[in-house]
Amino acid sequence: MKLDKKMVKLLNDQFNAEMYSAYLYLDFSNYFEEKGLNGFANWYMIQAKEEMAHGMMFYNYIHENDGALKLEAIDRPEGNYKDDLKVLEEALKHEEYVTSLIDKIVYEARDLKDLRTEHFLAWFVNEQAEEEATARDLITKYELFGKDGKGLYALNDELAGRTFTPPQM
Numbered sequence: 001m002k003l004d005k006k007m008v009k010l011l012n013d014q015f016n017a018e019m020y021s022a023y024l025y026l027d028f029s030n031y032f033e034e035k036g037l038n039g040f041a042n043w044y045m046i047q048a049k050e051e052m053a054h055g056m057m058f059y060n061y062i063h064e065n066d067g068a069l070k071l072e073a074i075d076r077p078e079g080n081y082k083d084d085l086k087v088l089e090e091a092l093k094h095e096e097y098v099t100s101l102i103d104k105i106v107y108e109a110r111d112l113k114d115l116r117t118e119h120f121l122a123w124f125v126n127e128q129a130e131e132e133a134t135a136r137d138l139i140t141k142y143e144l145f146g147k148d149g150k151g152l153y154a155l156n157d158e159l160a161g162r163t164f165t166p167p168q169m
């Protein structure tokens with residue numbers, strides 16, 4: 001079965017969006033690295049790797065289904081983060097946006113009766129729920145502990161322990 005042209009375009013766009021997500025999280029990692037919060041920097045570095053892996057899942061899916069992949073330019077993150085909490089809030093806002101993009105492709109797959117793509121996207125629907133919950137959780141932790149020096153130190157230490165596990169479908 002050949003992918004519909006409209007679907008190929010959406011999957012290409014999502015490949016680019018995942019790569020942009022990686023770039024955005026690398027920017028967050030860079031922000032925290034410069035502040036000396038290496039645990040937060042590690043957290044977002046791992047997040048960037050996850051996003052890159054998500055992008056590759058779209059890359060492989062397009063190729064495996066005989067679609068044409070186009071590598072477009074990746075936007076520059078806006079930067080200028082006002083404070084630490086703003087970065088964490090940006091992450092949640094971004095994940096909510098990515099959820100809306102994934103949902104849009106699912107609806108299109110349904111319209112096209114493209115069950116294979118709908119099935120492929122189911123993993124991402126679940127992943128987005130997890131990503132939003134994790135981003136929300138980090139905001140809560142920061143609000144509870146981040147404003148006190150000792151609390152921030154402990155939270156930074158906790159985030160330093162995150163390691164990268166390649167996503168499994």
Ligand code: FEO
Pocket residue numbers: 018021050051054095098131
């Ligand atoms: Fe690939 Fe964080 O969504």
